[in-house]
Amino acid sequence: MEGALLSVENVSVYYHTPQGETEAVRDLSFSVGKGEFVAVVGPSGCGKTTVLSLIMGLHPPSLGEVRFPQGPCPMGYMLQRDNLLEWRTLEKNAVLGLEVRHKLNNATRERTVALLEKYGLGDFLFHYPSQLSGGMRQKAALIRTLALNPELLLLDEPFSALDYQTRLTLADEVFSIIHGEGKTALLVTHDIGEAVSMADRVLVFTDRPATLRREIALNFPKGMTPLQRREEPAFQEYFAAIWKELGR
Amino acid sequence: MNYSQEHQRYLRSIRTHRRAVRLSRVMVLVLFLGLWELGGRLGWFDVFILSSPGRVLSTIGRLWREGSLFLHVGVTLYETVLGFLLGTALGILLAVVLWWLPFWNEVMDPYLVVLNALPKIALGPVLIVWIGAGMGSIIVMAVLISLVVTTVTVLSGFTAAAAEKQLLMRTLGAGKGQTFLKVVLPAGVPHMMSALKISVGMSWVGVIVGEYLVSRSGLGYLIVYGGQVFQLDLVMASVVLLCLLAALMYGGVALLEKRFQK
Numbered sequence: 232m233e234g235a236l237l238s239v240e241n242v243s244v245y246y247h248t249p250q251g252e253t254e255a256v257r258d259l260s261f262s263v264g265k266g267e268f269v270a271v272v273g274p275s276g277c278g279k280t281t282v283l284s285l286i287m288g289l290h291p292p293s294l295g296e297v298r299f300p301q302g303p304c305p306m307g308y309m310l311q312r313d314n315l316l317e318w319r320t321l322e323k324n325a326v327l328g329l330e331v332r333h334k335l336n337n338a339t340r341e342r343t344v345a346l347l348e349k350y351g352l353g354d355f356l357f358h359y360p361s362q363l364s365g366g367m368r369q370k371a372a373l374i375r376t377l378a379l380n381p382e383l384l385l386l387d388e389p390f391s392a393l394d395y396q397t398r399l400t401l402a403d404e405v406f407s408i409i410h411g412e413g414k415t416a417l418l419v420t421h422d423i424g425e426a427v428s429m430a431d432r433v434l435v436f437t438d439r440p441a442t443l444r445r446e447i448a449l450n451f452p453k454g455m456t457p458l459q460r461r462e463e464p465a466f467q468e469y470f471a472a473i474w475k476e477l478g479r
Numbered sequence: 480m481n482y483s484q485e486h487q488r489y490l491r492s493i494r495t496h497r498r499a500v501r502l503s504r505v506m507v508l509v510l511f512l513g514l515w516e517l518g519g520r521l522g523w524f525d526v527f528i529l530s531s532p533g534r535v536l537s538t539i540g541r542l543w544r545e546g547s548l549f550l551h552v553g554v555t556l557y558e559t560v561l562g563f564l565l566g567t568a569l570g571i572l573l574a575v576v577l578w579w580l581p582f583w584n585e586v587m588d589p590y591l592v593v594l595n596a597l598p599k600i601a602l603g604p605v606l607i608v609w610i611g612a613g614m615g616s617i618i619v620m621a622v623l624i625s626l627v628v629t630t631v632t633v634l635s636g637f638t639a640a641a642a643e644k645q646l647l648m649r650t651l652g653a654g655k656g657q658t659f660l661k662v663v664l665p666a667g668v669p670h671m672m673s674a675l676k677i678s679v680g681m682s683w684v685g686v687i688v689g690e691y692l693v694s695r696s697g698l699g700y701l702i703v704y705g706g707q708v709f710q711l712d713l714v715m716a717s718v719v720l721l722c723l724l725a726a727l728m729y730g731g732v733a734l735l736e737k738r739f740q741k
Contacts, residue, residue, distance in 0.1 A: 310647060314647045328651040328652070330661075331661070356611050
């Protein structure tokens with residue numbers, strides 16, 4: 232696909248352990264366009280996370296190629312757990328990435344604090360992570376990622392460690408943050424409802440070795456939030472379609 | 480603030496409990512010292528063998544008047560503090576090096592295990608031959624005894640520093656140095672503190688054993704000397720002083736820990 236921000240082309244990944252060789256990903260191809268929100272759904276342990284570390288460049292593909300057709304693309308990675316550093320205040324946690332890349336100055340700090348304030352964490356700048364709720368912590372982790380101003384966000388089951396209610400509200404918030412900041416996102420999840428409520432397009436993966444089973448474009452009216460989508464009749468249809476694909 | 484009756488009762492019960500514990504602690508000490516003194520006076524046992532609190536006090540008083548109290552306490556304290564600081568610093572340094580070089584960490588692992596298990600006291604005679612019968616040997620003994628345990632404890636803290644947090648640092652673009660300074664080192668602070676607590680006790684062991692082997696002064700020397708000339712008062716007095724000093728030093732480390740936990 233032309234105009235894609237990211238293009239994964241015929242990628243295979245093998246893991247090597249003394250016990251043998253595991254094929255984690257087989258001949259996988261897909262692409263993500265600028266501004267798109269793509270979700271990857273698949274059975275647990277099917278190699279979804281591998282795909283993200285592949286894109287992030289943490290793990291090289293055994294075969295095939297990960298390309299960025301529009302040139303190098305700054306990326307941010309959001310992990311399942313927030314991994315906020317307990318000995319840093321919220322503000323200091325949020326600027327960690329800037330600090331690491333020696334980009335911390337008054338302008339970037341102010342920008343980050345503005346993000347925290349904009350998304351409801353302004354009163355907690357000098358709190359420590361242990362004083363915050365799980366949802367707030369995960370939101371702070373997202374802002375830590377956004378502070379580096381990435382073009383593409385890789386979200387690795389970012390809500391799965393949270394309780395159900397927090398998960399739904401946070402999905403709404405993260406969705407609006409990502410759209411508000413005009414980011415492209417690739418979300419990996421095993422939660423079908425989460426994928427259908429947030430994404431523009433869902434990629435269904437097979438069991439290991441992961442390959443692309445089917446691609447489902449979601450047509451919801453523009454500007455609908457994840458919670459609103461869950462109310463739509465189409466939500467159930469998409470859910471059922473993906474469920475069927477996974478069970479095949 | 481207005482609390483319910485039940486809550487007030489609850490708060491009161493906590494206070495009573497705390498007071499009871501504190502009071503009982505003092506009582507245990509008073510009872511112990513009292514029985515010790517009383518038993519000696521009533522002839523339940525021979526004070527020549529078991530000494531008594533009064534005789535311990537008067538012995539300490541005598542040492543004070545003779546002016547040797549501060550010499551002995553000072554020498555032992557100096558050796559212990561120096562051994563403790565050097566042992567801890569070198570131990571942490573070694574742990575950092577081994578964390579940095581995983582290959583060598585793996586290579587050195589069995590040696591570290593053996594060194595940790597080895598009673599370092601066994602090396603005493605060797606140290607005396609190598610370094611000489613003096614304060615040097617005593618301090619090296621204290622260093623050795625606290626160094627290995629510090630390295631092992633701190634290193635396990637470094638390696639335990641959440642693998643996922645290190646992955647996070649990689650995704651933020653951090654190299655090894657930054658990962659160490661920003662995540663591994665601060666995450667290892669609690670382990671360093673517990674290493675300090677262990678090695679504070681260890682360096683006392685090293686110094687006292689060192690003084691048993693070679694020395695002309697220090698509390699360990701007084702204990703050995705007192706035992707040889709059958710002056711149990713002197714032995715007991717030295718042990719009491721040791722108790723106080725060790726408790727003080729441990730308290731200092733505990734205070735440091737509290738500050739770091741902030």
